[in-house]
Amino acid sequence: QKEVEQNSGPLSVPEGAIASLNCTYSDRGSQSFFWYRQYSGKSPELIMFIYSNGDKEDGRFTAQLNKASQYVSLLIRDSQPSDSATYLCAVNGATNKLIFGTGTLLAVQP
């Protein structure tokens, strides 16, 4: 079992819809959870992080964390074509290193 698992996609949603990206992790001791957006050939860009159970909202983005289920998700409301990218889930492991999933490719159709 991988430490951080994501569906590789592609996840295709129409413009204006809600995109839901999911991630599960195996280490119950994980403390912080991050979502990065990566456009092709570019650096991973930090868009959200969450450390407490529940929801955290920032603009069109909402991160959700359920530590009991070892599950973290990212919702993107009013999806735009410019949101099309790979979304990487990362978990803060021992000694602060990040453990990444393989990423989910999101395609927003105009």
Added chain:
Amino acid sequence: EAGVTQFPSHSVIEKGQTVTLRCDPISGHDNLYWYRRVMGKEIKFLLHFVKESKQDESGMPNNRFLAERTGGTYSTLKVQPAELEDSGVYFCASSQADSPYNEQFFGPGTRLTVL
């Protein structure tokens, strides 16, 4: 504020040659990390510096890889001699020492191709 920068952006070398990658973290960030993504796989941790000290190098593949951070500013990652399996994208990230959640900011990466 300038972000994390890396040089070169691309490097193509032959098996057995040496390559040195450079990373300049965000100014004032004491934490510096190296990660690598090989084709089709997830980004994986290589090592972590706090200032000039190696905090964790558990992800370094073998002794062909040498990372340094003299003076606690920029860092270099040398691969000597390079092998085919070293091909991939090498990312550098940095974070503030006093950040409670250790948000890490990534550079654009160096794409290394070993022929």
